[in-house]
Amino acid sequence: xxxxxxxxxxxxxxxxxxxxxxxxxxxxxxxxxxxxxxxxxxxxxxxxxxxxxxxxxxxxxxxxxxxxxxxxxxxxxxxxxxxxxxxxxxxxxxxxxxxxxxxxxxxxxxxxxxxxxxxxxxxxxxxxxxxxxxxxxxxxxxxxxxxxxxxxxxxxxxxxxxxxxxxxxxxxxxxxxxxxxxxxxxxxxxxxxxxxxxxxxxxxxxxxxxxxxxxxxxxxxxxxxxxxxxxxxxxx
Amino acid sequence: xxxxxxxxxxxxxxxxxxxxxxxxxxxxxxxxxxxxxxxxxxxxxxxxxxxxxxxxxxxxxxxxxxxxxxxxxxxxxx
Numbered sequence: 087x088x089x090x091x092x093x094x095x096x097x098x099x100x101x102x103x104x105x106x107x108x109x110x111x112x113x114x115x116x117x118x119x120x121x122x123x124x125x126x127x128x129x130x131x132x133x134x135x136x137x138x139x140x141x142x143x144x145x146x147x148x149x150x151x152x153x154x155x156x157x158x159x160x161x162x163x164x165x166x167x168x169x170x171x172x173x174x175x176x177x178x179x180x181x182x183x184x185x186x187x188x189x190x191x192x193x194x195x196x197x198x199x200x201x202x203x204x205x206x207x208x209x210x211x212x213x214x215x216x217x218x219x220x221x222x223x224x225x226x227x228x229x230x231x232x233x234x235x236x237x238x239x240x241x242x243x244x245x246x247x248x249x250x251x252x253x254x255x256x257x258x259x260x261x262x263x264x265x266x267x268x269x270x271x272x273x274x275x276x277x278x279x280x281x282x283x284x285x286x287x288x289x290x291x292x293x294x295x296x297x298x299x300x301x302x303x304x305x306x307x308x309x310x311x312x313x314x315x316x317x318x319x320x321x322x
Numbered sequence: 323x324x325x326x327x328x329x330x331x332x333x334x335x336x337x338x339x340x341x342x343x344x345x346x347x348x349x350x351x352x353x354x355x356x357x358x359x360x361x362x363x364x365x366x367x368x369x370x371x372x373x374x375x376x377x378x379x380x381x382x383x384x385x386x387x388x389x390x391x392x393x394x395x396x397x398x399x400x
Contacts, residue, residue, distance in 0.1 A: 093337040095369070206369040207337025219372075244333075246372025295371035 090227045091123060094186050097298035098151070099238050099272065101164045104311070105189045106151040108169070110144075112183040120121035121145045122182060124172040129158045131167050134241070134270030137165060144171070150187075166240045166272045166298070169202065181208050188314055195310040203291060203316035205242050205298045222317035223290045224301045233303040233312060235279055237289060239265060239296035240272035250293040257284035267297070274302070291317060326380050335374060338366035350381035393394065 100106050111120050122144035129137040137158040142149060151167055159165055173182050184202035189195075211264050226235070243250040248267045253260040263275055279286050293301055296319075303313025331344025341363045349355045355378070356363060364371040 092340070093334045095337060204367075206367060208367055241372075242369070243372045243376075245376040248372060296367055296369035 090174055090176065092181070093207050094169075094171045094173065094181050094204055095242060096169045096171070096202045096204045097240050097242055098167050098169075098186060099164045099201050099240070099300065100151050100155055100159065100167050100200075102159045102161075103121050103190055104152060105191055106186065108149045108151055108184055108186045110147060110149060110169075110171070110182065111178070111186055112185045112221060113178060113180075113291075119147075120177050121147075122171045122173050126170040127154065128168045128170070129155050130168070130240075130270045130272070131162055131165060132272055134268050134272075136270065164238070164272070164274065166242075166270075168242055168298075174268065186310065190310045193308065193310045195308070195312050198311065198314050200300075200314050201316065203298050203300060205240075205296055221290065221292050222223070222296075222299055222319050223288060224317045225288050226286050226301075228285070228287075230279070230285060231303070232280060232306040234306055234309075235286060235313075236275040236302045236304075237275045237277055237291070238265065238272065238298075238300040238302055239275065239291070241267040241269055241297070242298055243269045245269055245292060248295065248297055250291055250297060253290045253292075254278075254281075254286060255288040255290070256281040256286060258287075259284070262291075272298070289317075299319075326377060335377065336360070336363040336366075336370045338370075339363045341370075341374075343397055346374075347381060350383045352377070357384045 110122060113120055125142045125144040127140040127142050131137055140154050155165060169184060171182055186200055186202055187197060189197040237252060239250060246269060250265045252263040252275060261281060265273060277286055277289060299317040301315055304311055329343050333343040335341045335343050335346060337361050339360050341360050349357050364374040
């Protein structure tokens with residue numbers, strides 16, 4: 087990018103009952119605080135409808151997502167929250183890294199720390215990448231856990247409908263789920279932990295363009311979230 | 323297909339190359355898509371590819387490189 091302003095659009099999902107805090111700029115500098123130039127936060131319901139555009143001071147280091155979205159979340163299940171950032175690449179040469187803390191209020195489950203999924207941008211032209219990276223995957227632990235798994239998928243496009251194929255692998259055999267998402271919409275796909283006695287090993291997602299994706303694990307008994315991690319691009 | 327006339331020129335379309343709707347609109351008007359410094363638009367993080375294709379179609383870009391929407395989404399081999 088030739089100008090002195092670069093863009094990065096990231097996305098996460100938030101549900102009622104969770105503490106959820108996002109650190110907008112994870113990088114530290116001995117000499118000065120690094121901050122974004124601008125930030126627009128949007129909240130969307132599962133069908134893609136815009137619930138809110140939230141005013142945020144880009145100089146803030148920490149955003150309380152639970153607090154910001156509280157008026158818009160109740161009774162809606164999970165909402166998609168996007169962070170549309172502008173930053174100076176001289177200040178943040180490797181783009182801003184948004185990291186987050188997530189914990190269900192009152193739960194004894196461990197707190198989760200995760201990297202917010204950077205969906206648009208984050209691959210400046212200096213990297214010189216030319217291979218499409220619209221195949222992403224996630225490998226699960228081999229040992230069985232008392233958890234329910236799912237895949238959260240969001241389409242941050244303005245106009246384009248997204249098609250995705252999700253392949254969940256059990257003993258090397260794929261179970262295929264196809265998904266279509268309208269602009270701004272999101273969906274949560276259940277991934278059974280077992281199939282025909284075989285454990286869930288891996289999930290792949292192929293799309294015509296990149297989407298916001300997270301694997302989610304919830305305790306089977308309480309439903310508390312114990313895994314929340316974005317998929318990883320796979321470069322052929 | 324959404325009408326792009328009402329869309330702000332400053333709207334960022336490709337976050338990797340910094341392509342805006344205004345730049346895309348102008349290059350299509352001049353039949354000069356893609357601009358020399360935007361040849362990687364849609365090819366890096368690929369997240370903008372859907373909207374980019376939508377806009378190219380709406381603006382009637384000639385010789386537009388589009389993603390293969392019928393691309394093989396079948397089983398992968400890692």
